[in-house]
Every structure is written in C-alpha cells, then in structure tokens.
Amino acid sequence: MRTRHLAIGLVTMLALLAVIGPLVTGDPYAAGLDGARLSAPSWQHLLGTDQFGRDVLARLGHGARLSLGIATIAIGIAACLGLLLGVVAGGTHGPVAAILSRGIDLALALPRVVVLLVLVAVLGTLGPIGLGLILGATGWPTIARLTRGEAQAIRHAPHVTAARALGATPFRRLMREVLPGTLPPVMVAATLGVADVLLLEAGLSFLGIGIRPPTPTWGGMLLEAQPYLASAPWLLLAPAVALITATAAATIGGDVLRSRFRMAQE
C-alpha cells in the first residue's frame, strides 16, 4: 500500500514539474543579465543558476517535458512492436512464427547500447522525436520475448480451444483470445522499460549525442555540470535527483502493477 502511494506521489511530482514547471519558472534559455552566474540556490532561483546565469529549475522543468515525452514515444513504439511480433511468434505456428522467433532471439543478442550508437552515428543529429523513435526501435526485443512466452502459454488454454470449437478464425483467436492475455505482463515490462529509456536518453545526451545544447535535458545538464563540480555542485545534484526520481517512479510503478495483476489472478 505504501509503495503504491510512493509511486503515485513521485509520478505526480514529475508530472507537475513537466506540465506546470515551465509555466511558472520562466525561460530556460534566458541568460542572467544581472550577473548571477553559478549562483547557489536562493529564493530568486530556487535551484540556483548555471554558468550562463540560466535558471536551473526552469531548465529542469523543460528537461522533464523532453525526457518524459521521449520516453513515452519510445516505450509506445517498443511495446507495440514487441507485442505484435511476440504474439505472432508465440501464438501461431509455422514458418512465419519460426522466423520471427529466431529474429527476436537474434535481436536480444545485440547489446542495445551498441545498436543505438550505430544508429546515432549513421543518422547524425536527432531531434526529440527521432531520439524517441530509435529508442523505441531498439527496445522491442525484450517485450517481444516476454509476449512470445505468454502467448505460447495461452495458445493452448481452454478458452482458446473453446473459441476454436465455436469456429473462430485463427486471426480472431490470436487477436481476441491470445493477445489480451499477454497484456498485463507487457504493461509491467513497459512500465519498467520506461526507466531504461530514461537512462539511455539521459546517457546519450550526457555523451553529447542525444538532444544537444542549448536545449535543456537532464542528461545534457549533467554534461554541462561536469566542469563546475567544485564550484557549483547543485548543477550536478538537480538533474541527478530528477533522473533518479523518474527511474525510481517507473521501477516502483512496475512493481506495483505486477503485484496488482498477481492479486487479480489469485
């Protein structure tokens, strides 16, 4: 019960930061004209300012919008692709399922970071949508494997046999009888996958190859904080705490969903 409240609390906090934050904290690009560069947190700048005098809280809020937006695109694509490929690979039999199944295993053997970096190297500078697309395009294999396993288990369940006896077509059986059964574990995996996507996006921006400056993202803010670790540690702490909060929320949220589904089953 307490973890559920914690998850809801964290998600609400992040949503507020992303939705309302940018409206009240002002312009994240506005350089400080008052000479307040690298100033420590104060009432005027709640989280301090960076090396150009830009308000850290404003940048954090805009970063939240970008990071959460990219994560939503990425996990949406990964979940749809993974669900579709997995349910066909596990819920049918024949050459298509066999080939898809091999494809899923092969995709799982390639480290995601390596594929991501190859994609970035080939495609060059990417916008938020492009980044969301490639994070989604590299995220489907784990979800596909999970869906495949679930679909294999459900394929011979009594309700599917019953549908067959009633004359349901193979397509209908797959979509109406097998697919819905795979949804709960996929939702759990997708929620947990949000944490991976957030970390990868922040990591890419931190490497300077994701969303690039001056656009504020959490990863980019961490990159910019690096030279000022001694003089302005709040530049490191603010995005780090935001990132950790977001990944923790996704992880706890996934765990909560999992235990709820388990309870519903019993």
Place this chain on the structure above:
Amino acid sequence: MPCCPATARMASWVVRRLAGAVLVSIIGIAVLVALVHLLPGDPLTAIVGDRALDPASRRVMEHDLGIGRPLPVVLMSFFRDALQGDLGHSLAERRPVTAILADRLGPTMLLGGLTLLIDFTLGVLLGVWSALHPRTRAARLLDSLTLATYTVPGFVIGLVLIWGFAVHWQWFPPALIADPLLPTDASTWTVLIDRLKHLVLPVTTMVLATIAVPLRQQRSAIVGTMSQPWVTAARARGVATRRVIWQHLWRPALTPVISLLGLWLPMVVAGAVFVETVFAYPGIGALLANATAQRDIPVVIGAGVVLVVVVQLGSLVADVLYRIVDPVQREPV
C-alpha cells in the same frame, strides 16, 4: 570408463554451442553493417564537409563506408577483410581501425575483469551473508544501498564520486588511466601505484552500478535452497554449520548466479560506454562514444564488433560453466 560418454557428450555440446555463438555473432555484425548501408544519412559529407579530398583517400573512405555498392557485396567484402584482420580505416584519425581497437582493448579488459572479479566475489559473499542474516539492520541497509546504486545510472555515480573523491578531497585522479606527467624513468613501483590510483574510481563506479544483480540473485538462491530437504537432513545429521552453509547451501545456489553471467555482461558493456566516458578512460566503451560523436563509422562498427563478440563469448562461457557446475544439466534427461 563411465566418464567417457559423458565427456564426449559435453564436448559435442560445447562445439554445437560454439557454432551457435559464432553464427549469432556473424549475423549480428551483418545487421550492424547493414544498418549503416540501408539508413539515410551521408556520413562521408558529415565528416569531410567542404574540404577538398584527394581521390585516393576518397576511394578508401567510400570503400570503408560501402558507398555506391549493393548490400550483399558490402557484406561479403566486410567479412572477407575482417577475416584478414582489416576493419577499415578511421575517418577521424588516419589509422587502421584494428590498431585503434588493439590500443583500447587492454584497458577495457582490465576494467571489466576487475569489475567481474569484485562483483562475483564480494557480491556473492554479501549475498550469502544477507541471506543468512535476514531482518538484521545491516542486511536491510545493504538492501537499500544496493537498490539505490542499481537505480542510479553509472555515469551519475561516476560524477558524484569524482565530485567527492577527486575534486573535493583529491584522493584519486578524476580521469585517464595514467598520469601523463609521470617521468618516463619512473620506477615500476611508482607506475604501478599510479595505475592503481587511476583505476579506483572507475572500478568502484562500475561495481556500484552492477553489484546488486549478482548479490540479489545469490541471496534469493540461498533463501530458496534453505528449505530444501537435504539441508534439513544435513543439519539433522549434525553437520557443522559452516559445512552446511558452504557445501549444502552455497554449492547448489551457485548455479543461478553463474547463469546470470550471460545477462550481466551486456549490462557491463552498456555501463562501460558511459562510465569510461565520464573518466576519460581509454577503453572500447569511450572509443565507441567518441567515435559516435565524430560519426567515425568504421570505428563505431569496429567497436560494435568487439562488444557483440564479447557478449556472445560471455554467454557461451556462462552456459559451459553452468553445465559443468550443475550435475542435473550434464545427465541426459
């Protein structure tokens, strides 16, 4: 000789498993090369820009990037060259990719090897300990700590450690693998100390980011084994507690930890890309990140090839070890 059929079975299984790993590596590498070929984007122009390029260099670069040739031809020539130890030339620095990779492999093996060693000794020991002492304050503290370091991304841990131990206290150097100002005639001892000092922060970062996985796996395996009848039987026979723990509990609970190695390695590869970059550590991971930023495609592919092969090798070794350690796996069912 009852051992021989089993050994022959094992050998033939290892050969088949090895063939599978080679096949997956080849297809995986082919996918990476095909991505470069099939996706839009003009890396040559991106790197060369408007600068004049003599025709000979342009030909070499176009060859390395497979520009203007159909995909099957590009793949064939890539693998033919790769078998002869040629992975093309770097676009950013005028050196063969294999020479660059050779420079970077040692440091990465050192970092990864030390992380492996600590993760699977300290992690396993802490896992056993926390399984035997549940509900103590120390075990709970350990639990929260490992969960926290696992949730925090590796490069953030690295930044925090640099802030604390390199900038604030200045105990350890914040970057690189050796002090560039060290005199060339420094004694072996001085060099060794210097190297170790440079390794402390990167290795600590990697261990903190990854140790939770073997630790938790070992703990839950031990907890699961505790209720097995043979443990109760051993205790009933009056076997010494120490012996029960290591012989009857730990030995069977080790197999899931070994099988974990195959999953653990991709995680370390991913971590290495970011952690090596934070510490400007001259390894394959940082190479991959830098080459990506410079769009030095041949180097990106070269580093990708190394990492794909390493991950496949790791999962092969894990599978073989698993079969050796777990007798159930060895017997035909």
